[in-house]
Amino acid sequence: MPDKQEQGPDEQGGLQLQADCERCFGLCCVALPFAASTDFAIDKDSGTPCHHLQSDFRCGVHSSLRQRGMRGCTVYDCFGAGQMVSQVTYNGHDWRQAPGTAKEMYDVFPIMRQLHELLWYLNEALTLQPAQVIHTDLRLSLEETRRMTQLPPESLLRLDVAAHRADVNQLLLRTSELVRDDARKKHKGPPVRQKIGGRGADLMGAKLKGADLRYANLRGAYLIASDLRGADLRAADLIGADFRDADLRGANLANSLFLTQFQVNAAKGDANTKLPPSLSRPDHWTR
Known part of the structure; x- marks a missing residue:
């Protein structure tokens, strides 16, 4: 099995790569659209707050989402992008306080989520010892991705995230090959x-x-x-x-x-x- 270090160069707590809904402005409940299906009981357009979202940005039916047909809400994870946009990109100013920037915030959120997802993968890759030969490249990619998350809204909206994802994916693919090849070599038994x-x-x-x-x-x-x-x-x-x-x-x-x-x-x-x-x-x- 792959050998892992205890931590990568950036601990997940420091990077906040896990959702902290207490520090978010309910962005996934507003910015994202959904359609009535097995995952959602209702239709909702992008930019329209879910009617279960309360004034304190908490979900009013969080404990019974699945029973109410809102299974999709219990599946979604933003990799910490919600609190990053809320507390860093917009300095704690929510879309209710500053309605003029609301649409911009909704557009920035999915971009930030993609960047945080890449940070999650890169952070994991840097814990894998068999991929040590490309750790320098992985660190550089992580630093570049982290730099992107710190950009102001107008710069985030201009990013070519697809191109960056493709570059990162090449490193992740190489990481996968190195780790799986190493695991096969260490395999004991048939x-x-x-x-x-x-x-x-x-x-x-x-x-x-x-x-x-x-x-x-x-x-x-x-x-x-x-x-x-x-x-x-x-x-x-x-x-x-x-x-x-x-x-x-x-x-x-x-x-x-x-x-x-x-x-x-x-x-x-x-x-x-x-x-x-x-x-x-x-x-x-x-x-």
């Missing part, structure tokens, strides 16, 4: 005969109960509603994999690569699901 996976693999509804998916490339894989009960996903690259309604009960994702809280929230799991220490077990999982 060789893992990997026939499942591949970038963008269509595994929707796949029957993968107990599958040995160690070291697999599942980047961007469609794992919607797949049965992964008891599956071994250690050292598997899961960046961008779609885990909506995937059954992860008893699965081992402890040393998986580039797994996020957003992906975990979208899946089903239980007390026996093993997660990386940086992630939390969702409240809606079975005990």
Whole structure:
């Protein structure tokens, strides 16, 4: 399994890469649109506050979102972009106090979320010892991404985030290859005969109960509603994999690569699901 350092060059607490709703102006409840579906009970346009959002920017039905058909709210994670935009980019001035900048703030928020997501991946990559040969490049990319998060709103809106993501992705792909190759070399026991996976693999509804998916490339894989009960996903690259309604009960994702809280929230799991220490077990999982 991949060797990890205790911390990267920037601890997640210092970078605030996890949502802190107490310090946010309810941006995900205002800026983001959603349509009535299995994830949301109602339609909402971008820039329109959800009718459950209270004057203190708290959700009035937070404890019963799933029962009210607002499952999507319990899945979403902003990687800390909400409090960054609220407290740093706009210096604590909310969209109610300054309605003239409200639309700009709503447009900045998804850009900041993308940058924070990249910071999450880069921070993780820098904890992986097998990728040490490219740590200098990873640090430079992290510093550049962090610099972008500090830009004023008008500069953030001019960023070519897609181009930056593509550059970062090349480093993350190389990191994945180095880590998975190292894990294979250290593997003891019968060789893992990997026939499942591949970038963008269509595994929707796949029957993968107990599958040995160690070291697999599942980047961007469609794992919607797949049965992964008891599956071994250690050292598997899961960046961008779609885990909506995937059954992860008893699965081992402890040393998986580039797994996020957003992906975990979208899946089903239980007390026996093993997660990386940086992630939390969702409240809606079975005990």
